[in-house]
Amino acid sequence: MLHGRRSTAGPRGGRAGVAAAALLVAALGTACGSSQDSGAPAPAKSGKGAEAPGAAGAAGTYAEKQKAARLAVIAAAKKWKLDKPPLVAPPAPEEKPEITTRDGFEVDGHDELPPVFTTVPTEDKVVFLTIDDGAEKDPEFLKMMQELKIPYTAFVSDYLIRDDYPYFKAMQAAGVTLNNHTLNHRYMPALSYEKQREEICGQQDTIRKTFGKRPTLFRPPYGNYNEDTLRAAKSCGIKAVPLWNAEGFPNRMDYREWDRDLHPGDIILTHFRGREDWKGTMPDMIRHVMKTVTDKGYAVARLEDYL
Template identity: 50%
Template sequence: MKKTLALWAALTAVALFATGCAVADADTPAAPNAASVTPSSGDKASGAATPDQRAAAYAKWGLKPLPEPPAPPAKKPVTRAVGGPVPVVSDIATRDKVVFLTIDDGAEKDPEFVAMMRDLKVPVTMFLTDAAIRSDYRYFAPLVAQGHGVANHTLTHPNLRALSPEAQRREICGQQDKLAAEYGKRPRLFRPPYGNWNESTRAAAARCGVDAIVLWRESMQIKNMQYQRGDKKLHPGDIILAHFRGPSELKGTTMTEMTANLLRHIEEQGFTVARLEDYL
């Protein structure tokens, strides 16, 4: 099984990295099965801490504290109308100076990243691909318990536009079933691999119970951020794409160092991180 996963990673790494969807594999210590884990209060990845405690937690990872996020909006800016099409979003309409962190695939399983998220309590949404996570579903259990969101990124990470409507449905609904079985809840959010989708994707997502298709505005490339807009700045409500990158891609940088670089970009531009599911 390990040889098979390693071959899969090697064959897909180049194509996926070009589009911001690189995948690698790593062994990880055992963690409790996520289906038996109850998320933290309010299903959020934030908890009460004094300013001094927050400062100490961030300093441990070489960071300055991000501002506390505002209270979630009373009405979510993006909702799917009953019987209506699945919304497709790259950002969320808000005046709050917040951005949203999303992490794709799930091949790299660095236990230090779990510790970092526990310390910082920065909410993330994990768009997971079964082919990348099946080597150790249990790795994600502590992250689920911290309150981070679990979302759908297909079973095998194909280019959905090249598939028939029924094949797209199998990829999306199949991963809905897998994630529900492992983590106890069917995802509401879906991200198509490479950001490639068509109306068949949208229809399949609706049939599978998805409330929104989530794209992105910025992507984190180890040390630097790639921006879609010409001003190369964050904007309120932007969705940021990152990946569970492995050692071969990070080239001497760790998953936690990449995440620290990402958080520095956010802090330096005066933003903080909010929970995507509170707005969508």
């Protein structure tokens, strides 16, 4: 079975296709907690209700650091011209949700293959930001995301990033996980199993050699895949295949669902693109996506915290 609908543009320009027939930094870390969800821990007790030495001071220092960090994000939101500062994501769940393949996205024998999903099952009012390919290397974007403490997950193709590995190493150093989007961003179902495996395993090896760690997440180009894609991905060490339920641009949001809205756990796709492909920059895109997300009462959480 073939999954996905091809993009209206190639690997370099335009947006990735949203799958119809069938139809995923690490993150920079969530913004520091608000007074409701990130207060100081209760002081330790010693003896008959007495506080342990230094407990009150440590608690006060922790609360002060949290407050200062939040104020820094609020100031960054003004600097980067966001209408509102990003909302604070809840703590990562201690028990990870069970990830299963979305109905209609299955291939034959899918029970033994990595799950393909567009939304993470959670009641937390969070969404997940993922960014694909690697064509645009905007230094202002890196600075913006660090200062705003917005987590995101990257899916990179080597042919687009190899001219500037240091850009993505800086991203990784800030906490972003670099995941597999194949070596050359080819339409996978048109390739043999062996060629698909070369694209996926080759990118696994390249990311490990260049950035030090093999990914466990894979996103097929354009969101298109077949059984061979998932079998090849599994053989290369891939554990899950996150797709998306919404897509962000500098001037709009596209949605997969009939209600054209966000839902708890939705994965948002966007791209490393700039004015050459969009009517705007990557910071413009982030401003629009964050306005939508925040206005709807959602926080951006770290995808890997839920997987």
